[in-house]
Amino acid sequence: MKNPFYYGGVVSEEYFCNRKQEIKELKKDILNGINLLIYAPRRFGKTSLVMHTLNQLKEEKGLKFVFVDLMGISSKEEFINEYFNAVAQSLEEPIDKVINFFKKVLKFKPTIKAVVDEYGQTKFYLEFTPEKTIETLEEVLDLPFIYAKKGRKICVVFDEFQEIETLDIENKLRAKIQHHSNLLSYLFMGSKKSILKKMFHDKSRAFYKSVKHFQIKEISEKEWIKFIKDRFKKTGKEIDTEFIKNIISITKGFPYYTQQFAYELWEITEKKVKEEDFIKALNLIMQREEDLFAVEWDNLTANQKKTLKLIIEKDGKHLYDEKLLAKYELKVGSLRKTLQILMEKDIIDKIDDRYYIQDPLFEYWLRKKIYR
Ligand SMILES: Nc1ncnc2c1ncn2[C@@H]1O[C@H](COP(=O)(O)OP(=O)(O)OP(=O)(O)O)[C@@H](O)[C@H]1O
Numbered sequence: 001m002k003n004p005f006y007y008g009g010v011v012s013e014e015y016f017c018n019r020k021q022e023i024k025e026l027k028k029d030i031l032n033g034i035n036l037l038i039y040a041p042r043r044f045g046k047t048s049l050v051m052h053t054l055n056q057l058k059e060e061k062g063l064k065f066v067f068v069d070l071m072g073i074s075s076k077e078e079f080i081n082e083y084f085n086a087v088a089q090s091l092e093e094p095i096d097k098v099i100n101f102f103k104k105v106l107k108f109k110p111t112i113k114a115v116v117d118e119y120g121q122t123k124f125y126l127e128f129t130p131e132k133t134i135e136t137l138e139e140v141l142d143l144p145f146i147y148a149k150k151g152r153k154i155c156v157v158f159d160e161f162q163e164i165e166t167l168d169i170e171n172k173l174r175a176k177i178q179h180h181s182n183l184l185s186y187l188f189m190g191s192k193k194s195i196l197k198k199m200f201h202d203k204s205r206a207f208y209k210s211v212k213h214f215q216i217k218e219i220s221e222k223e224w225i226k227f228i229k230d231r232f233k234k235t236g237k238e239i240d241t242e243f244i245k246n247i248i249s250i251t252k253g254f255p256y257y258t259q260q261f262a263y264e265l266w267e268i269t270e271k272k273v274k275e276e277d278f279i280k281a282l283n284l285i286m287q288r289e290e291d292l293f294a295v296e297w298d299n300l301t302a303n304q305k306k307t308l309k310l311i312i313e314k315d316g317k318h319l320y321d322e323k324l325l326a327k328y329e330l331k332v333g334s335l336r337k338t339l340q341i342l343m344e345k346d347i348i349d350k351i352d353d354r355y356y357i358q359d360p361l362f363e364y365w366l367r368k369k370i371y372r
């Protein structure tokens with residue numbers, strides 16, 4: 001029997017849990033041509049949610065989407081080709097047809113090439129001289145707009161959008177997008193909240209207030225209970241609700257960790273989940289993550305370590321507690337500064353007046369370190 005849980009890359013329909021509300025709202029916004037910003041921690045299910053929604057819209061409304069993954073992109077030329085390839089892929093036509101299409105639309109007549117990689121995937125790219133970079137960029141950015149004007153519904157997605165920060169194209173990109181108005185929808189995604197926040201909330205930046213901030217939350221305990229129970233049952237195994245609640249209390253409903261936990265627990269369980277199976281699965285996961293957490297911990301300064309401990313001890317609230325500050329030998333000023341640095345490093349975050357550690361397993365590990 002195949003394990004009914006999966007963790008790692010983007011999850012397909014088969015392993016996808018709920019997010020119904022988000023999908024509904026996303027669909028509406030995309031069809032209305034609204035530009036969106038989605039940021040959430042690493043491994044939170046951003047890409048899965050967006051792909052899932054886009055695939056549904058493709059089927060239901062004939063939407064075309066251009067999915068540009070900016071991870072690892074480090075120059076304008078790479079950006080242009082990644083973008084161009086994404087547009088070419090979205091045409092879903094044979095290679096020669098795609099090339100002929102672009103020969104017709106692209107005014108500056110670049111050399112259009114296609115290579116087939118080792119996985120049998122076609123990759124399209126353009127050859128142009130460095131002097132033509134800006135011109136090429138502008139024309140390539142207009143490609144989805146050409147479709148849109150023909151009445152097609154289009155969505156352009158930039159995954160890991162924070163990566164463009166160093167490419168010096170923010171102004172150009174913003175200027176283009178502005179003229180595309182609501183004929184198409186742009187979706188900016190990423191996990192570096194601190195960088196993205198600056199890009200979209202800082203008055204001096206090109207993308208200032210140009211998007212709707214779309215929030216995604218953890219998947220709720222109720223949904224996970226249904227999802228995990230069902231899957232155990234369908235594969236001839238059984239799990240009590242209590243165990244699922246225990247999983248969620250550790251993973252906080254974080255999609256990646258919850259799937260990982262369920263995956264390992266399913267593997268260990270013979271027929272019905274027992275206490276010892278649960279402990280075994282937990283230890284296995286902690287062992288696997290421990291090295292990473294230890295490195296992360298070692299990379300922190302003394303003040304940062306103290307601040308994280310303080311957050312755990314005070315459950316993130318009322319941190320400026322004289323007694324505890326004295327215990328940790330921390331000054332008010334340095335606590336304030338350290339909190340800011342930890343936010344910028346995306347290690348902690350804040351909801352209302354409560355600070356919390358972003359990675360729930362890192363928090364669990366740290367809690368055990370403090371209270372062992
Ligand atoms: N809706 C969902 N239902 C079930 N599991 C999910 C869901 N969304 C995400 N996951 C789990 O989380 C993992 C990571 O998902 P995904 O790659 O979509 O996240 P991400 O936020 O894009 O991550 P990254 O920051 O690495 O790009 C998946 O492999 C899967 O195990």
Ligand SMILES: [Mg+2]
Pocket residue numbers: 046047048159
């Ligand atoms: Mg992703």
